[in-house]
Amino acid sequence: MQRRHLWFWIFTGPFVIGLVVFSYVPLIWSLTLSFFDAHNTVTPKNFVGLANYAAVLKDPAFTASLGTFVLFTLFIVPATYALSLGLALLVHRQKFGRAFFQSVFFLPTACSYVVASLIWRLSIFNGVRFGLVNSVARAFGGSSVAWLSTTHPPLYWLVIVTVRLWLQAGFYMVLFLTGLTRMPTMLYEAAALDGAGPGWRSFRHITFPQLRTTSVAVLLLLTISAFQAFDEFYNLLSNSRGYPPYARPPLVYLYYAALGQGQDLGIGSAGAIVLALVIAVFTIVQARSFRLGEKHP
Amino acid sequence: MSRALLSRLSRAVSFALLLALSALFLIPFYLLVRNGLATDPEITAPNWTFVPHTLHASNITELFDDPTVPMTQALWNSTLIAVLTTAGTLLLASLAGYGLARIPYPHAPRVFYGIVATLMIPPAVTFVPSFVLVSSLGWISTLQGLIVPTLFSAIAVMLFRQYFLGFPGELEDAAALDGLGYWRTYWYVVVPNSKPIFAAVGALIFIGSWNSFLWPLVIGQDESSWTVQVVLSTFSTSETVDLHELFIAAAISIVPLLAVFVALQRHLVAGVNSAGMADWD
Numbered sequence: 001m002q003r004r005h006l007w008f009w010i011f012t013g014p015f016v017i018g019l020v021v022f023s024y025v026p027l028i029w030s031l032t033l034s035f036f037d038a039h040n041t042v043t044p045k046n047f048v049g050l051a052n053y054a055a056v057l058k059d060p061a062f063t064a065s066l067g068t069f070v071l072f073t074l075f076i077v078p079a080t081y082a083l084s085l086g087l088a089l090l091v092h093r094q095k096f097g098r099a100f101f102q103s104v105f106f107l108p109t110a111c112s113y114v115v116a117s118l119i120w121r122l123s124i125f126n127g128v129r130f131g132l133v134n135s136v137a138r139a140f141g142g143s144s145v146a147w148l149s150t151t152h153p154p155l156y157w158l159v160i161v162t163v164r165l166w167l168q169a170g171f172y173m174v175l176f177l178t179g180l181t182r183m184p185t186m187l188y189e190a191a192a193l194d195g196a197g198p199g200w201r202s203f204r205h206i207t208f209p210q211l212r213t214t215s216v217a218v219l220l221l222l223t224i225s226a227f228q229a230f231d232e233f234y235n236l237l238s239n240s241r242g243y244p245p246y247a248r249p250p251l252v253y254l255y256y257a258a259l260g261q262g263q264d265l266g267i268g269s270a271g272a273i274v275l276a277l278v279i280a281v282f283t284i285v286q287a288r289s290f291r292l293g294e295k296h297p
Numbered sequence: 298m299s300r301a302l303l304s305r306l307s308r309a310v311s312f313a314l315l316l317a318l319s320a321l322f323l324i325p326f327y328l329l330v331r332n333g334l335a336t337d338p339e340i341t342a343p344n345w346t347f348v349p350h351t352l353h354a355s356n357i358t359e360l361f362d363d364p365t366v367p368m369t370q371a372l373w374n375s376t377l378i379a380v381l382t383t384a385g386t387l388l389l390a391s392l393a394g395y396g397l398a399r400i401p402y403p404h405a406p407r408v409f410y411g412i413v414a415t416l417m418i419p420p421a422v423t424f425v426p427s428f429v430l431v432s433s434l435g436w437i438s439t440l441q442g443l444i445v446p447t448l449f450s451a452i453a454v455m456l457f458r459q460y461f462l463g464f465p466g467e468l469e470d471a472a473a474l475d476g477l478g479y480w481r482t483y484w485y486v487v488v489p490n491s492k493p494i495f496a497a498v499g500a501l502i503f504i505g506s507w508n509s510f511l512w513p514l515v516i517g518q519d520e521s522s523w524t525v526q527v528v529l530s531t532f533s534t535s536e537t538v539d540l541h542e543l544f545i546a547a548a549i550s551i552v553p554l555l556a557v558f559v560a561l562q563r564h565l566v567a568g569v570n571s572a573g574m575a576d577w578d
Contacts, residue, residue, distance in 0.1 A: 008405065010396075015454060023418070023449065029426055030426030105318075107322070114529050118529060122332075123332060130341045174566055217573060230510070235534065259428065271425075276418055
């Protein structure tokens, strides 16, 4: 019996030790740092209580970053959900060339946010005349637009949202496609007998409810990943002079607060803890509201 | 109109729609190659040319000969990091997943919850604490700083555990009859019969590692430790941009991933499915 326990730890021990060292220890350490004045140091002596938390919460840049996150989520989550579901429905009913279409839409998954942002920033939405969108607009008699630096109206959102949409849609399409393939064809046959052919009605009453589990998973994953957005914001908007004062999501704020010129790890840690709490609350509320919906269809 | 005709028509419309969407989805790849093989005046010309008059394959040698762009070093760094991260993660996570699924131990559920709990913490939020740890270990701008902290993937353990729970027990029973202990059963019986899950998780980890940006940006402060993503980012956000060089560099940076993609697409799709739905089933 004892030997078995030993074998369990031989198999899981290396991973568990690593997880403790590289997940639990940093978290606890960071929690400690958040109560100290930790400018440029990881072993601070000056206990400041909740001052770092007060500073973070009072910082308008921090609250603005939460606002940016909410706005970004409102754009990207429904857009990605609708596009990936739409692609899945189109691909699913196609008999001819199905594998080809699936591969094309899935292909961007192999692209990094850095590369995609580079293409978007320097080619598609380049603010000067030779940008692709501006070239097309000019062909139709429009004029060139500086997409990333126009704040009234905030046109930069179009650039930011389309990058992520292109990168992510194929990934979630695959999830929906699997959901669709798993669906019993019996349901549609029964519906056809009741006079509901393929079309909006069978989608509304059969397909959509059957995709419920997938939908919940996709919406949660989309929200969590929107919260972690950093790469495309940084690569689309920052330049040698720094980052513009608008469109700073939480991680960009944290990056500059903790690792920028100040190197204030106390503030950075407090910010990280607050953000962890925010995302935890967000996830729980979202999961709850979906489950509530389950009881009252 | 008859129903058959209507359904045929709608199928034709959706086919046309799919073709149009495919073209739209492929535009960024087209731009990558077009700009990568053109000259800067051609890229910035006010009149759009779909294909550059001559394809400048010399852009590739120009990129690697440019002393201001550490492309060779960056490709080497990214390759080393992605390969070692993938191998390390597969080894650690598959062993842990197997132990959790197959070796009876009274506290196994608690260990499992301890692992799953870390999934609740968004990894991006822990980058400040992890940075603190890595910098106090003196691992800034080192290979171990870039690799070791990323090796412990809770989601990979979950996927392996899930898979091994459904692994046919007869194979292990036969191995036990042959006198094989846990260790040799694992290496001689379980691993050789589990290639699809290794391919699926491996492909996901490799792509994630090659494309990751925030961690290499934070840890790789010295130019010698820059990854491809950090190099591309540094030059695309700088004041003067050498467009054709940047685009050919970006095009080269996705070649390894396209190779992985083509070779492992079937497994990758399976991996996406189990990773996406793992938490919710």
